[in-house]
Amino acid sequence: MIPPKPRYQQLKDLIIERISSGELRPSDRVPSENELVESMSVSRMTANRALRELNDEGYVERIAGRGTYVSDLRARSHLLEVHNIADEIALRGHLHSSRTIRQSLQKARGEVAKALHVEQGTEVVHLLLVHLENGLPIQLEDRHVLASFAPDCLDQDFESITPSAYLTGIAPLQEAEQVVRASSPNAAVRNYLQTADDEPTLVVIRRTWSRGCPVTFARLHHPGGRYELTGHYTPPGTPRSASADVVQLEKLRQ
Amino acid sequence: MIPPKPRYQQLKDLIIERISSGELRPSDRVPSENELVESMSVSRMTANRALRELNDEGYVERIAGRGTYVSDLRARSHLLEVHNIADEIALRGHLHSSRTIRQSLQKARGEVAKALHVEQGTEVVHLLLVHLENGLPIQLEDRHVLASFAPDCLDQDFESITPSAYLTGIAPLQEAEQVVRASSPNAAVRNYLQTADDEPTLVVIRRTWSRGCPVTFARLHHPGGRYELTGHYTPPGTPRSASADVVQLEKLRQ
DNA sequence: CTCACCAAGTTGTATATACAGGCTAGTACA
DNA sequence: TGTACTAGCCTGTATATACAACTTGGTGAG
Structure with a gap:
């Protein structure tokens, strides 16, 4: 039997769920501590802990005297972590969709063959997709996958995964x-x-290894005005909420 | 006048100070909540918040029923890659030089004050330098440094260091x-x-912390055609608070 | 001797209460 | 009209209290 989660964690989960489901959108107001006390039947200190930790983790932005708001971090991704664009977008509470432009078997040439450490002519699957965030293009994914590594790559529906x-x-x-x-x-x-x-575009060129061999080579183009990478050597003790986010909230309130 | 830090933060600072000074070494026992209540004259909830946050931030390891122990911080040190443009250029076997454009004492305003977590008007040193690789501009460094952190910053010759x-x-x-x-x-x-x-330019905006406080905020502009960032990713090991540390503690207790 | 059990200490959580300080909107007053 | 002020809401912190769960070491029964 698993022990029930603590209530402050249940509160956090609830709010995160509301954010990723889109019910709460960036810059929306999150229920105040006292509202949570009423609706969730917890003490204010418990509600406070839930909201405070969500603030520390970057989900929300708290402003003393005003309230708690869903963060609108600009499109962000962790520089040192390999992320799935769909998860990234979902985490921001936005809708991800994608359009497949090309999905074909090809023979590796030049740069691709070199990047994947294979002979010219080795079979690779070429994928070209556009990823959209709330309908707006956020990434053009130009990827080559070693065919021997992923045999059923041609049959996948990459608009669903x-x-x-x-x-x-x-x-x-x-x-x-x-x-x-x-x-x-x-x-x-x-x-x-x-x-x-x-x-301009921000281009990420990524090679990925599995079992000691490079298996995929991707070129990810992002619109410079809508996308940025963050590398995070997380500073202990300081809330994630930075200046820019507050400014952004200010603007949205007008 | 700056408001005094909250007591839970004072407690955290105190313990971090004891750790970084070497007084408390990895796997050493940290005073328990009740001991802090006695010695520091705070309530247990305040001591609890301090220790809990230190745990969340990876400084200490808490084990219910046992106590609180200093984490092995080796894992943290590798996080910060030193990005010194001069070293980078030297590593490529090229010649680094730089030209100082501005080096002045200013009062922090807007974005800078927020990024450094200080009041508007706090004194900062503003540096503007161009770094050249074999005579060609490779980086425009627009940096603000907390004056209280680096008092002799104005007298440095930043073309030699x-x-x-x-x-x-x-x-x-x-x-x-x-x-x-x-x-x-x-x-x-x-x-x-x-x-x-x-x-286009590739812009890196970097904030750096020392002793828990942000001390410098830099905007590094690079010519898109001559500069790129490279990164390397290896899967993370076991999370901080996981079994490995506990095992280590077990061993040390023998 | 061995095992079961218990007491003491520790962390983890939850609550009620209190006060300080920031922010906003509306109201009273000039 | 415009300005100053205040009431009300919000977050931030601090404390006292309570109970649960876990760990350890000791103690007593078998």
Whole structure:
């Protein structure tokens, strides 16, 4: 028999659930401590602990005298962690969708063959997808997967499961290497990402190893104005909530 | 006048100080909540909050029924990669030089004050430098340093020692947080970096903590065409509070 | 000697209460 | 009209109290 979760944790789970389900959207007001006391039949200290920890973990933003609000962190991802774009978006309480542009068997050439440490002509699956956050393009995923590693890659429906989630399901990821660049996108990329002519893109080029061999090579293009990477050597004791977020809340309240 | 720190924070600072000074070593027993109640004249809930947060932040390990023990902090040290542009360039076998554009005492305003967690008007040193690799601009460093943290910051010759190297010499920089963006530079940045009109920049915004407080906030602009960030990812080991540490404690108790 | 049990100490959680301080909207007053 | 002030809500912190669960060491019964 598993012990029941503590009540403060139940409260946290409840609020996180409301955020990821979209019921509470960024900059929305979260029930105050006293409202939680009423509706959830807990003491204020318990409600306080739940909200305080959610604040420390970056889910919400608390402002003394005003209230508690759902954080709207700009599109963020952890630089040193390999993340699934769909999870990332869901965590922000937004809706993820994707559109498959290409899903075909090819022979590795040049850069791809070199990156994957295989002979030219080795079979790879080429994937080209656009990921959307609330309908807005947030990532163009240009990925090559070693066909021998993922034989059924061609039959997958990558609009219901992301390549990243699919690949980590096949075999544990052991190592990854990534390069981050700022670049001016060409017309095709601009078109897929629906960006202005002068908006740069943040490009993440990532190679991933499994069982000691590189198995996939991806080029991830993001619109510079809507996406940023965060590397987090988490500072103990300081709440995640940074200045920019507060400013953002201010703007949204007008 | 700055308000006094809350007591739970004073307790945390005290214990962190004892740990970093070496008075308390890894796997040593930390005073229990009740002992802190006695010696520090606080309520147990306050002592509990201090120790609980230290646990959440990885400084200590708490075991119900046993006590609180100092964590093995080895895992934390590898987190912070030193990003000194001069070392980076030297590592490539190239020549590093730099030009100081501004080095002045200022009062923190807006974004800077918030990022450093200080009142508006707190004195900060503003540094603006261009770093060159083989004579070519590779980074525009726009940095604010808490004046109280580095009093002689104004007298340093940052063309012979980089701010990064200087700051790590003063005190261990324990934690950092960074955000990476692609953006279109304004005319001033373009001029300093000698980039073409349509070349985007890769901007790294980094806050660095020492002894629990943010001490410096830097905005590092790089020419998109000549600079990229590389990262390496290996799967995390067992989480901080997991079995390994407990096993270690078990061993030490023999 | 061995095992069961218990007492003391520890952490984990929950509650009620209190006060301080920030923020806002509305009201009273000039 | 405009300004100053206040009531009410909010978060932030601190304390006292209570009970539960866990660990350890000792004690007593078998």
